[in-house]
Amino acid sequence: MPTPLLHVRDLSVSFATYQGRAMVLDRASLSVNRGEIMGLVGETGCGKSVLSRAVLRIIPSPPGRIDGGEIVFEGRDLLTLPKKAMRALRGDRISMIFQEPMSSLNPVYTVGNQMREVIRAHREVSRAEAQAVCLEMLEAVRLPEPGTVLAAYPHELSGGMRQRVMIAMELSCRPALLLADEPTTALDVTVQGQILAILAELSAREGLSILLVTHDMGVVAQICSRVAVMYAGQVVEVADVESLFARPAHPYTRGLIASIPGRAGEGDLYAIPGSVPSPIDPPPGCRFHSRCTQSGPDCRRAVPEMVLVAPDHAVACHQCPGGGRP
Amino acid sequence: MPPRTLHPALRELALTVRILSRNPSAVMGGTIIAAMVFLALFAPLLAPYDPVRLSLPDRLLPPGGGHFFGTDELGRDIFTRVLYGARISLSIGLLVISVAGGIGALIGATSGYFGGKIDSVVMRVMDVILSFPSLVLALALAAALGPSLVNAIFATAFVMIPKFARMVRGEALAVREMPFVAASRVAGAGHGFIIRRHILPNCLNSAIVLATLTLGDAILIAASLSFIGLGAQPPTPEWGAMIASGRKFLMDQWWYATFPGLFILATVIGFNIFGDALRDVLDPRIRR
Numbered sequence: 001m002p003t004p005l006l007h008v009r010d011l012s013v014s015f016a017t018y019q020g021r022a023m024v025l026d027r028a029s030l031s032v033n034r035g036e037i038m039g040l041v042g043e044t045g046c047g048k049s050v051l052s053r054a055v056l057r058i059i060p061s062p063p064g065r066i067d068g069g070e071i072v073f074e075g076r077d078l079l080t081l082p083k084k085a086m087r088a089l090r091g092d093r094i095s096m097i098f099q100e101p102m103s104s105l106n107p108v109y110t111v112g113n114q115m116r117e118v119i120r121a122h123r124e125v126s127r128a129e130a131q132a133v134c135l136e137m138l139e140a141v142r143l144p145e146p147g148t149v150l151a152a153y154p155h156e157l158s159g160g161m162r163q164r165v166m167i168a169m170e171l172s173c174r175p176a177l178l179l180a181d182e183p184t185t186a187l188d189v190t191v192q193g194q195i196l197a198i199l200a201e202l203s204a205r206e207g208l209s210i211l212l213v214t215h216d217m218g219v220v221a222q223i224c225s226r227v228a229v230m231y232a233g234q235v236v237e238v239a240d241v242e243s244l245f246a247r248p249a250h251p252y253t254r255g256l257i258a259s260i261p262g263r264a265g266e267g268d269l270y271a272i273p274g275s276v277p278s279p280i281d282p283p284p285g286c287r288f289h290s291r292c293t294q295s296g297p298d299c300r301r302a303v304p305e306m307v308l309v310a311p312d313h314a315v316a317c318h319q320c321p322g323g324g325r326p
Numbered sequence: 327m328p329p330r331t332l333h334p335a336l337r338e339l340a341l342t343v344r345i346l347s348r349n350p351s352a353v354m355g356g357t358i359i360a361a362m363v364f365l366a367l368f369a370p371l372l373a374p375y376d377p378v379r380l381s382l383p384d385r386l387l388p389p390g391g392g393h394f395f396g397t398d399e400l401g402r403d404i405f406t407r408v409l410y411g412a413r414i415s416l417s418i419g420l421l422v423i424s425v426a427g428g429i430g431a432l433i434g435a436t437s438g439y440f441g442g443k444i445d446s447v448v449m450r451v452m453d454v455i456l457s458f459p460s461l462v463l464a465l466a467l468a469a470a471l472g473p474s475l476v477n478a479i480f481a482t483a484f485v486m487i488p489k490f491a492r493m494v495r496g497e498a499l500a501v502r503e504m505p506f507v508a509a510s511r512v513a514g515a516g517h518g519f520i521i522r523r524h525i526l527p528n529c530l531n532s533a534i535v536l537a538t539l540t541l542g543d544a545i546l547i548a549a550s551l552s553f554i555g556l557g558a559q560p561p562t563p564e565w566g567a568m569i570a571s572g573r574k575f576l577m578d579q580w581w582y583a584t585f586p587g588l589f590i591l592a593t594v595i596g597f598n599i600f601g602d603a604l605r606d607v608l609d610p611r612i613r614r
Contacts, residue, residue, distance in 0.1 A: 056512050062442070091513030100505040108527045117523075118513045170513065179512075 003075075004031035005209050006055065006177055011069035013047070013054055016062060022279040024050050026233040027069065029306070032177065035207040037200065039220040039241070041256065042230035045276055048213045051230070052179040055211075056096055057086055074176065092122040095170035096179040099186055101163035105154035112150030115169045122173045137168035141198050160191035167198065174206065181213045196223050217260050221245060226312070229253045232277055232287040235306070239313040249315040251292045286318065294319045345607045352607065355600025362593050366412040373406035378561045386579050396581040398572065407563035408585050414564050415545050415593065418479055422544040423537045425483040430490025431533055435525045437491065438498025439517070449495065452488035460485040464547050468556040475564075478557035482547045486540060493536050497529040504528075531608045539601035542594035549590055565590050 013025040025047045032038045040048045053059050055071055057078065071078040073094065078086065098104050105114060115137070116130040125133070131150070138146035141164040154162060163183060170178060180199065184192035200223045203210050212224060220227050220241065227244045229237040229252065237250040248254045255272040274291035277283050283290060289299035298318040306314045346352040365372065374392065381401035389396045395404035437448040455463065467481035501507065507524050515523075549566030551557035558564030560571070565586040572583030 058508065058511050087514050087516060089514070090511070096509075096512040098505050098509060104505040104509045106504075106506040106510075106524055106528070108530075121514050166509065170509075 005034045005074065006032040006211070007070075007072040008051065008055065009070050009072070011051065011054060011071065012067040013050055013059060013064060014067055015064050017280065020280045023282060024064075024233055024279050025054065026282070028230065028233065028235045029069075030228045030235050030238060032209050032211050033226075034176070034209055035203065036225045037203050037210045037212055037223055039224035039227040040211060040213045040230065041215060041217060041220055041227060043215060043256075043276065045279075046230045047233040047279075048215075048230050049181050052096065052181050052211060052213050055179060056090055056094060058090075088122070091118055091170065091175070092173045093175050094177045094179065095173070095175040096181065097163070097166045097170050097183050099182040101159050101166055101183075101186060104166050105162060107154055109153075110150065111152055111154065111157070111165055115150065115165070115172060118169055119172050133172055134168070137172045138165070140171075140202065141165075141168045142194075143168070159187055160194065163187060163191075163195055164198065167195070167202075171202065171206075171208070176209060178208055178210045179213070180210055182215070183212075184219065185214070185216075192219075193222075199223065217256060229256065232282065233279055234287060234316065236288070236317070237313075237315045238306070239310075239315075243310060243313045247310075247313075249309050249313065249320045250288075250317045251294055251319070252288050255291075286316075292319075342607060346603065349603045349607060351599045352603030355596045355598070355603060358592055358596030359600055362412050362416060362589075362596065365409050366416050369406075369409040369413055373403070373409045375403035375406040377402065377407045377410040377563045386575065386582070388579070389581050395585040396579070398568075398582055399575065402563075404568075404581065404585055407568060408565070408589055410563040411565045411568065411586060412589065412593075414475075414558065414562065415549065415590070418475075418482070418548045419541045419545040419597075421479050422483045422486060422548065423541050425479075426486035426540075426544075427490050427533060427537050429483075430487040431494045431526060431529065433487065434491035434494030434496075435498045435521050435529060438495035439502050439521050439525050441499070441502075445495070449492070452491050455485065456488045456492070458485075460543075461547055461550060464551060465554070465556065468551050473556045473559065475552075475558045475562065478548055478551040481551065481556075482544055485547070486544060489540060490533065490536060493532055494526075494529045497532055498525050501525050501528045535601055535605040535608060538597055538604055541601075542597035545597075546590065546594050 008031065009029050010027040011025055011029070012023065012027055014021045014023050028047065028051055030038070030040070040051065042048050050059065054066060055073070055078065059066065066079060069079070078089075081089070105111065112131065112134060115134045116127065119125060119130040119133055134150055135146045138149055143149050143161060143164050149157065149161070149165065157165065183199070184195050187195065196219060199210060199212075202208055212219070214220060224241050226238065226240050228235050229250065231252045237244070237248070237253050244253065245257060248257055252272070258270045259272060261269060272291055277287055277290065285301050286292070286295070286299040286304050289295040292299065296318065302318070304316040304318050306316045308314050309320060346356065379402065384397050384401035385399055387393055387397040393403050393405065395408060397403055398407070433448060437445045464481040464485045467484060468478050471477035471481065502525060507520055510520055510524055548557055549564070552564045552566030553570045555570065558567045560567065568586040569583045572579075572586070575582045
């Protein structure tokens, strides 16, 4: 197996709150290979955004703290990298796009001004050369009239256009990895499809790896090649996308898939019973056991380890050891 | 997207001017300010006499004849001195606002952006300064530094800093949470760069309004310092200093202190109502 581009191992992140330390990530592990689109799914508050932010080390500290683990990117552990080297890496080798395209651009500068600046922060190029790169990138994200867009202020663009601008801007230095934190959540469905198509195309053409954070299983099915499922700060299942949808091993994953509207049958909306446990005082054993339909005595006692149930399909569940599935 | 003939920034400026021209108090304040600026700029051309040349035979002449506003106890033309006084007062106002606004905005933006302990310490220091009445503090500071115009400007600027720092800090607290700040960080920007490029420009609107509103106060405080002898020194034709020397003659020669006083009044009112109008106009919610 080739070495992955990004390998997050046993990453723990906690936040100080008035009720105590919230363990938002608890020994989470995942890896992203070169050129693949890796989906990271889970419900709100499971730590998927925190994980993607931790990779770039932009977790506000205090109150946040990275308690342990390692994040190896292109052979270097990002957690031990000096601040200056980290800053040089951001936007150049690893980029990130956010959920809020409406406010991800500074309203007081033109689009071109902001795009050129990212390029010139990382490359010794002239204004004209930067301008050329901007035009090329805007064409790559299929924005019509790139020249006009560059001269426009953000408020003159629609949400979909702004998200395209963000993608163009973040990819203008040809990073190896793009962290996309729910890039389409704020957009309507048709625009969402276009943005996803652009991401998939860029990934295929440029060999760009994408870690796509989402809570939308439909998005995952559409463009991801592999998926990691997170629950309450832990990665509970990692598999290629076909296996995950065809043979979900973790009960939580099965619940997620069953919750996709339209899957449970006409007019029926399925919801996983119960609610996510508090990260401040998580339950012992498997964190899902109180909501799980199959939990046994082991589930309350010991935290399950990730085991391979098939090649490239790992799961952390006591009820499905060795790949046996009911 | 609208067709662009002008640079977008100029378009916005034109829109601002257009909205302002429909606002009666903006027109009134703007006219007063424009008139003051005009008088100050062209004082040497408009003034019929020399502001500091003595002419003892013409002492304390009432308004009329060759002297619009009369003369003072040393025979100097009050109209001339008031015009030159506009130069001094407006320059003082601008200087004070630039110094206080610049330093205050920088302190506020840094404090608000970093937050936490830095913010607490800086803001408590600002609170201490704000807890004194600004005129009293400026007076004490000017007295400690010694009477001179430069010290009066410094003292006035010092007491104005916290106003700007507080306001910009409040804005910075909101701006630093904006996604474009996070986007800039993930694109590799450092803190200094973010403050300069993202935080400060987005606080500019409110800072401009505050600067306009505070300009009147600054002129008033500086004039007060001169009035009690801690600012401009004779023979400088400063409004506050003129009122101070005219006070002795108020009963019999009313024109001496009255005209400089009216000019202070007009200037301060002009800046205040213009600032108020500007605040309304720059509010994006009612802009379009």
